[in-house]
Amino acid sequence: MARGRPGLSPALLGLLPLAFLAVFFAWPVGAIVRLGMDAAALDVLADPGTWRIVAFTLGQAAAATLVAVVAGLPVAFLLARVALPGMAVVRALVLVPFVLPTVVVGLAFRGLLGGGVLPIVLANAFFNVAVVARTVGGLWAHLDRRAEDAARSLGASRWRTFTAVTLPALTPALGSAAAVVFLFCATSFGVVLLLGGARFRTLETEIYLRTVELLDLSGASALSLVQVTAVVAVLVLGARARRRREAALKLRARVESARRPVGGEWWVVGAAYAVVALLVVPIASLVARSVDGGFAGYRALSGTGHAGSLSVTGWEAAANSLRTATDATVLALILGVSAAVALVSLRRARFIDALDTALMLPLGVSAVTVGFGYLITLDALPGDLRTSAALVPLAQALVVTPLVIRLVLPVLRSIDERLRQAAATLGAGPWRVWREVDLPLAGRSLLAAAGFGYVVALGEFGATSFLARPDTATLPVVIGRLVSRPGELNSQMAYAACTLLMVVTVAVALVVERLRAGELGEF
Amino acid sequence: MRRMAIALFALLLAGCSLSGDDKPGDRTVVLVTHDSFAHDPAVFDRFTAETGIRVEVRKSGDAGALTNQLVLTKASPLGDVAFGVDTTFASRALDEGVFAEYRSPAAAEGPQRYVVDDSGRLTAVDVGDVCVNVDVAALESRGLPVPTGYADLADPKYKDLLVVEDPATSSPGLAFLLGTVASFRDGWVGYWEKLRANGVLVVSGWEEAYTQEFSGSSGQGPRPIVVSYASSPSAEIGEDGEPRTRALLDTCFRQVEYAGVLANAKNPEDAGKVVDLLLSPEFQRTVPEMMYVYPAREGVELPEAWAKAAPLPENPATLPAAEIQANRERWIEQWRAAVQG
Numbered sequence: 001m002a003r004g005r006p007g008l009s010p011a012l013l014g015l016l017p018l019a020f021l022a023v024f025f026a027w028p029v030g031a032i033v034r035l036g037m038d039a040a041a042l043d044v045l046a047d048p049g050t051w052r053i054v055a056f057t058l059g060q061a062a063a064a065t066l067v068a069v070v071a072g073l074p075v076a077f078l079l080a081r082v083a084l085p086g087m088a089v090v091r092a093l094v095l096v097p098f099v100l101p102t103v104v105v106g107l108a109f110r111g112l113l114g115g116g117v118l119p120i121v122l123a124n125a126f127f128n129v130a131v132v133a134r135t136v137g138g139l140w141a142h143l144d145r146r147a148e149d150a151a152r153s154l155g156a157s158r159w160r161t162f163t164a165v166t167l168p169a170l171t172p173a174l175g176s177a178a179a180v181v182f183l184f185c186a187t188s189f190g191v192v193l194l195l196g197g198a199r200f201r202t203l204e205t206e207i208y209l210r211t212v213e214l215l216d217l218s219g220a221s222a223l224s225l226v227q228v229t230a231v232v233a234v235l236v237l238g239a240r241a242r243r244r245r246e247a248a249l250k251l252r253a254r255v256e257s258a259r260r261p262v263g264g265e266w267w268v269v270g271a272a273y274a275v276v277a278l279l280v281v282p283i284a285s286l287v288a289r290s291v292d293g294g295f296a297g298y299r300a301l302s303g304t305g306h307a308g309s310l311s312v313t314g315w316e317a318a319a320n321s322l323r324t325a326t327d328a329t330v331l332a333l334i335l336g337v338s339a340a341v342a343l344v345s346l347r348r349a350r351f352i353d354a355l356d357t358a359l360m361l362p363l364g365v366s367a368v369t370v371g372f373g374y375l376i377t378l379d380a381l382p383g384d385l386r387t388s389a390a391l392v393p394l395a396q397a398l399v400v401t402p403l404v405i406r407l408v409l410p411v412l413r414s415i416d417e418r419l420r421q422a423a424a425t426l427g428a429g430p431w432r433v434w435r436e437v438d439l440p441l442a443g444r445s446l447l448a449a450a451g452f453g454y455v456v457a458l459g460e461f462g463a464t465s466f467l468a469r470p471d472t473a474t475l476p477v478v479i480g481r482l483v484s485r486p487g488e489l490n491s492q493m494a495y496a497a498c499t500l501l502m503v504v505t506v507a508v509a510l511v512v513e514r515l516r517a518g519e520l521g522e523f
Numbered sequence: 524m525r526r527m528a529i530a531l532f533a534l535l536l537a538g539c540s541l542s543g544d545d546k547p548g549d550r551t552v553v554l555v556t557h558d559s560f561a562h563d564p565a566v567f568d569r570f571t572a573e574t575g576i577r578v579e580v581r582k583s584g585d586a587g588a589l590t591n592q593l594v595l596t597k598a599s600p601l602g603d604v605a606f607g608v609d610t611t612f613a614s615r616a617l618d619e620g621v622f623a624e625y626r627s628p629a630a631a632e633g634p635q636r637y638v639v640d641d642s643g644r645l646t647a648v649d650v651g652d653v654c655v656n657v658d659v660a661a662l663e664s665r666g667l668p669v670p671t672g673y674a675d676l677a678d679p680k681y682k683d684l685l686v687v688e689d690p691a692t693s694s695p696g697l698a699f700l701l702g703t704v705a706s707f708r709d710g711w712v713g714y715w716e717k718l719r720a721n722g723v724l725v726v727s728g729w730e731e732a733y734t735q736e737f738s739g740s741s742g743q744g745p746r747p748i749v750v751s752y753a754s755s756p757s758a759e760i761g762e763d764g765e766p767r768t769r770a771l772l773d774t775c776f777r778q779v780e781y782a783g784v785l786a787n788a789k790n791p792e793d794a795g796k797v798v799d800l801l802l803s804p805e806f807q808r809t810v811p812e813m814m815y816v817y818p819a820r821e822g823v824e825l826p827e828a829w830a831k832a833a834p835l836p837e838n839p840a841t842l843p844a845a846e847i848q849a850n851r852e853r854w855i856e857q858w859r860a861a862v863q864g
Contacts, residue, residue, distance in 0.1 A: 103730065107730070107731065107734075107735055110731060110735060111735065115726075193692065193727045193728070194727060194728070194731060196727075199863060209691060209692065211591070212584060212587060212588040212591060213587040213588070213591075213691070213692070214852065215590075215591040215594060215595075215615070310561075311561075311580070372592070372595065375592055375595050375596050375601070376595055376596065379596075379599045386596075386601060387553070387581055387601055387602075466583065466584070469580075469581060469582070470580055470581075470582050481558060483730050483734060484558070484559075484728075484729065484730050485559075485815075487741075487758040487759075488740075488741040488758075488759075491734055491740075491741040491742070492741070
């Protein structure tokens, strides 16, 4: 760590993401909440109806998180430890739900299961299985298999080995994934609105209604404060649990740890395939709808929909999506890696939990609150960013950055401190230590973070639909737009665009996979 | 390290959506509108060629979201002219002082029929009535006649056939609720209780109602009666050239969409010219096909499919904007208690 060495400490890198958060998150959110803070806001807090909404929000998010973790763990095992043909395809496939626009998934689930609480929980879990599988799988692939083999040869059962050796080692990643999934589910909007109707309301849908439709800013402010408080409480608990478990793990390359499953492992593999099959059901129903009645929808992608429903063609929207997601990913990687490096180098500082939590907050606050906050603050910046095309990648980066942190941080933290100390003893400065030790070891998870972040940015709908200009509309925005207009062609085109989005996602995931395989000096 | 930095920089440039940002010309008017706005670019291009004014379109949310954003940003508006504030939200925008006075010379050519008040701040651009739509063939196959008005929908003959949108989350849903208020006055809650007893299905938005639950659209859902627009049947013309669906003209509520010059606009003079453009015969002719609404200007011909499938309702229900503004939230609460309580 080179404590006391002259020069810039890596901890200072943390200032970069903090500055970004301050301008594009804390300031706008603070401004809109302050605007609504008045006596009427207190009445909202005193209303028992508000607390029923809070309970339902947290309850459904906890249930969906549980489902996503239980379903995601076998898939994580499959991705991390199993060498069977077709793994690259499975890895790409589990990402698909994550990019699908909520409105389309909501419609698919309505078609399959109807409305109600269970479909809400399942749909939220559906989106997030990938988060668990990728985050946990990322660490799992690097765990030294020999510890487990030793436990086995000492007579421990497979289950005992899993609970006593593997699970504790996975806890940091599991905690990270669960926190992220919980935040996504607690703030999920489109799905709750579509499947819950007006009967099941969450903080997120209620904040949306009060802000966007009723302009009841005092009610919205009160609810936003409740939301932030709940989110912070969950994050602090999560960060505590993670840190208690942190230990330097011996990381290995994936090739060493993946092999053909043996014995009882086949059950886990079977469970993983069952989960993947369940994920495919709604996806398949969307693809089926896109070819319902021929390929008219696909041909329509080169146009702008029935009677010019759109300002861009389907292909232009796809290009917009790719461009915006690239910008957002690059920005999020810079911010997220800076933050992760700072968090690692501050590992013993007292305020680290607070910092960690602050960096995660954007995932837990309503996109509407942020969006309306932008309206009343960003005109103070030069160039009036409120109506600039640049705001979309900035807002997407706000969502992607916490994910990058969560993917990179567990790996960086589990790097043996002694490696860094050895490098420092040999005369390497802090930057050189980072470059020679951390970067090669975390390279794989960095790449995974880039790929995952890119996919998240591709699918981001809430902030993008609010901020995108008609000529810069992305695929999810275009899909949402098409299904909200009458006409058979629009509907067919929407589902074709959905399929296109899935194909792009799988292609991106496969390219990342290929790059990764080509990376020789990984360990 | 340097090589990495260069590579990163190159990547930034290659993918940059910031670099392609167009430079606004000298005379640019920013038109702020809702997501449903659609226009024929040729009409705008001709306007630019004639006047030298370039129109930049910014869309955000539905009519309610648009109005509320205009209210929040009235001191530093997002543009110069706004289109899309409708009957249900006009009073809020006017009370909050979002718009400046601008009296277009074209406002006397028909739009004056829909005027909100005499302050000259909002000018009607189009009319889009919300009406009950029916799937004619599906009703026939059940041996049912096409219902004629509100009363039939509560008739047990039509049990479990109607799907409506939640007025709290959907603009056509709210319009339909307002239509029943206008028709039944104090008896509207009782009417909804009857609809509830008759198995009305409430969904949160037009998308689920029309594209998923309604049997007459591409989704081929289970219910043959839905709350949609007077113009929707024009998009559902069958292969024989006949509309598959029909709007019930006695269940319509009139929604008018307005345009106006924003107070504190950077370019108010040119903004007024854009209001004139929206009222011009060239633009008005395109609104049916582009936005599924009827021109506010008189003497503008409707497309052929519309004449057959989607005539403008003659006697739609209406409510004064001020009355809607004063009661909107209370009515929605009462509706929730009656239908979902």
